[in-house]
Amino acid sequence: MPFRPLVRAAVALAPALLAAQPPRTPFPERAIRRDIPMTGAIRRAHAAGTRDSTGRPGRAWWQLRTDYRIAVRLDAPSSRLTGQARVTVHNGSPDDLSQIALRLDPNHFLFGVPRAAPWVPAEQTDGMVITDLRVAGRPVRLDGQAPPSPAADWLQSPRSTLARLRLSQPVKARDSVTLEVTWSHKLPGGPGGGHRMTQRWGDTLVQPTQWYPRVAMYDDLRGWDGELYLGPSEFYNPFGRFDVTIDVPAGWIMSGTGTLQNPEQVLTAAARERLARALASDSVTVVVGPDESGPGRATAPGDPEGRLRWRFVADSVNDFAWAGARQFVWKATRATIPGRGPVPIHMVHLPGRARPFERAGPITRHALEFYSRLWFPYPFAQLTLQDGPSAGMEYPMVINSNQGAADHEAGHQWWPMVVANNETWYGWMDEGFNQYMNILSDADATGKPPVLDGLGQSYGQVSGNEAEPPMMWNANYAGPGFYGFTTYQKTPLMLSMLGGIVGDSAVQRAHREFALAWRFKHPSPWDWMFFMNRALGQDLGWFWYAWLFTTERVDGAIDTVTTVGRTTRVVVRQAGQMPSPVVLQVTVAGTGPRVRWPANARATSDTTAVFTWPVDVWFAGARRFPAVIDVGGRQVTAVRLDPGCRFPDADPKDNDWPRSTSPSAGRCVR
Numbered sequence: 074m075p076f077r078p079l080v081r082a083a084v085a086l087a088p089a090l091l092a093a094q095p096p097r098t099p100f101p102e103r104a105i106r107r108d109i110p111m112t113g114a115i116r117r118a119h120a121a122g123t124r125d126s127t128g129r130p131g132r133a134w135w136q137l138r139t140d141y142r143i144a145v146r147l148d149a150p151s152s153r154l155t156g157q158a159r160v161t162v163h164n165g166s167p168d169d170l171s172q173i174a175l176r177l178d179p180n181h182f183l184f185g186v187p188r189a190a191p192w193v194p195a196e197q198t199d200g201m202v203i204t205d206l207r208v209a210g211r212p213v214r215l216d217g218q219a220p221p222s223p224a225a226d227w228l229q230s231p232r233s234t235l236a237r238l239r240l241s242q243p244v245k246a247r248d249s250v251t252l253e254v255t256w257s258h259k260l261p262g263g264p265g266g267g268h269r270m271t272q273r274w275g276d277t278l279v280q281p282t283q284w285y286p287r288v289a290m291y292d293d294l295r296g297w298d299g300e301l302y303l304g305p306s307e308f309y310n311p312f313g314r315f316d317v318t319i320d321v322p323a324g325w326i327m328s329g330t331g332t333l334q335n336p337e338q339v340l341t342a343a344a345r346e347r348l349a350r351a352l353a354s355d356s357v358t359v360v361v362g363p364d365e366s367g368p369g370r371a372t373a374p375g376d377p378e379g380r381l382r383w384r385f386v387a388d389s390v391n392d393f394a395w396a397g398a399r400q401f402v403w404k405a406t407r408a409t410i411p412g413r414g415p416v417p418i419h420m421v422h423l424p425g426r427a428r429p430f431e432r433a434g435p436i437t438r439h440a441l442e443f444y445s446r447l448w449f450p451y452p453f454a455q456l457t458l459q460d461g462p463s464a465g466m467e468y469p470m471v472i473n474s475n476q477g478a479a480d481h482e483a484g485h486q487w488w489p490m491v492v493a494n495n496e497t498w499y500g501w502m503d504e505g506f507n508q509y510m511n512i513l514s515d516a517d518a519t520g521k522p523p524v525l526d527g528l529g530q531s532y533g534q535v536s537g538n539e540a541e542p543p544m545m546w547n548a549n550y551a552g553p554g555f556y557g558f559t560t561y562q563k564t565p566l567m568l569s570m571l572g573g574i575v576g577d578s579a580v581q582r583a584h585r586e587f588a589l590a591w592r593f594k595h596p597s598p599w600d601w602m603f604f605m606n607r608a609l610g611q612d613l614g615w616f617w618y619a620w621l622f623t624t625e626r627v628d629g630a631i632d633t634v635t636t637v638g639r640t641t642r643v644v645v646r647q648a649g650q651m652p653s654p655v656v657l658q659v660t661v662a663g664t665g666p667r668v669r670w671p672a673n674a675r676a677t678s679d680t681t682a683v684f685t686w687p688v689d690v691w692f693a694g695a696r697r698f699p700a701v702i703d704v705g706g707r708q709v710t711a712v713r714l715d716p717g718c719r720f721p722d723a724d725p726k727d728n729d730w731p732r733s734t735s736p737s738a739g740r741c742v743r
Contacts, residue, residue: 103652105692105694109618127607129591133167139162141317143285144158149321159253160253170291173244175286187301194265267305270304279461280462310391312493313390315386317395320380328459330385330468339373344360360405360419387453392468404420418456430458437480451486456472458474459474467482481507494595505565508562528719533724533725543623546559570620570653583604627721631712649723651721655685657712663680668707713728
C-alpha cells in the first residue's frame, strides 16, 4: 500500500490529537473482523482440492453432466404437455450415488405444497404426473412407498417439487446411468402473482418453464441440492446437451433454447429465405408477418394429422425453455459479437403486441455486443425474445421478455447461464451482478460514463432494518419484503463502495477475470471473494465480511476541524460497525503559499484534492481518526467526507465542514 508510512505517522499522532479535543459522548471500540467466515462445506471443498484460496477451480474440480433427449406433445385445447425423456447422468464426482434428486417443478401448482408469498399460481393443477420411470432399464416404483425388497428402485416424494430416486444399484464414481421417464402436466393459465406462475394465454399461446423432469444439481459443497421450489428463488442446474422435439399443431410458430434442426420440415420456403437474410445487416427482417397465419402460410402444411415436430438442439446449457403460439409474428436481426461475428436475434410476439417489441432488436443487440466486450464473447448460437405472460425471465438462449427487460434478461446469458452460481441460495451472484452491469450498459447506450457515486452511500438508509437478511443467507428463506432488495438491489451498492476503494475499472477487470475462470462451471461466493482478493491485490476480508455476512454500515462524520499554524486536523468519526477508508475532499484558499499536495492526495483542481487514508487506520478499534493535512501553509476552507458518496451512511449531512443546512448536504446528486 503506497500510503503506509503516512498511516503509521497518523496513527502514532492519534492519541495526542484526540486528547486535545473536547470531551464527547464515548463510542465503544469496535472489533473489526478481517477474515472471511468459512463454513464446513467450503472447508471440505478446499481440503478435497475442488476449490482453493485462489478462488479458481481446484486441481480436483469435478461436476455432473446431464444429457437430455426429449419428445413432448402439446394438446392445445386441454393445455396439456405429454413427454418422454431419456436422460443420461454422467457422474463426474468421486462418489458412488445411491440416489438421484429430481426436480418436478410443476408440482408447485398442486394444492397444499409449500410456497413463498406473494407467489400465487395462476391455477391449481394435477402437478407433474409421472406414468413410467426406468433407471438403466429397471422399472421404478412410483407410489412414493418404499418397496419391501432393497433390490428395487423407488421414487420418494413424487408429489413434491423435489423427489428422490432411491437406487438399488448405485451409480459408480465416474460412471453414468440412463433414466427414461414418461410424464404429463397441464400448463397453468389465468391471473397469477410472480414470474412463472402463469404459463399460457388461453389455448393459443404457451410459454412453458420448468416443464420437464430435471436432474437436480450435485456438487462438491452439499451433495444433492435439497432446496424445494418455493417460487421467487431461481435455479441451480448441471450443464449438458438438450435434443428436444416439440409436437404442435401445424401453423403454430415455435421458439426455444438451441438451434432449429429441421427448418425444411416446419417452415415455408418464404420464411426460410427471409431467415437467411437476417444476418446480412442490422435491420430487422420479418420472417413470418402478422398477415401470415395457419398451416401452409405461417408454417409448412403439417402431417396428415395436421401437426409439425420442431426439433431444437443445444449443447453446454443448464436448462431449456420454449414458447409457441397459433399466431406469432416472427422477426429477426443480428448482433455482431467481437471475435465471433454475427449471431441471430429472434423475436416472436402476438400481432397485437408489436409496440413492446419495436425497440427490442436494437436494445438486445447492444446488450449482447456490450456484455461481450465487458466480460467475454457471447458463447451461444442465437438469442430469442419470447412474448407471453412472463415478461422478465431468462433461460439459455431464451429470454421471456419484450424490450422493457431486454437488456437485463440478455445479461443473464453470462450470469448464470455460463457462470452458473447457485441462484436458489445466492441469487445476488447473478441478479445482483446483472443489476450492476445494467448500469454500465445503460450508460454506454447513451454515450455517457456510468454514475456509480451515491449508490454505496444509500445503503446507510436501509441498514438497521431487522427484517433484512445478510446476503449470505439462503435466499429461498429471505426476510419479509427483502428478497428483491437482497437479491437484486444490494450488490450494486456493494460494488459501488468497492469501486470507491480500488477503482471501478479495477472492479470490472477483476470481475471479467473471474468470469473467464468459471465459464461453464459453478462458483460459490467464497470463490468470488478469494478470486477478487487476488485479482485486486488486496486482502478485503473486512469488506466481504461487512457486506455479505452482516447488515452493518459505516456512518461516517466529520467531528471537528481545527487549524494550528500550517496544519489542519480533521477528526473523522465512524459510528457504524462497517469500516471504510477515510476519503476527504479538501478545498484550500485561492491565494497564499504554493500548494504542496502530499503523496496521499489526488489533485482535482488547483485548489482541491481528494485525500485518502486506507481502512487500516481503524483496525486497532478506534472510532475516531485525526486526519492531518498540511499543504504548505495554504488555508483549508472546506472539507467533505466521502465525496464520491460510496460508503453507507445514515446521515450524510454531517459529512461537510463547514456545516450546511441544505437538505442535499453530504449527498451526491445522481
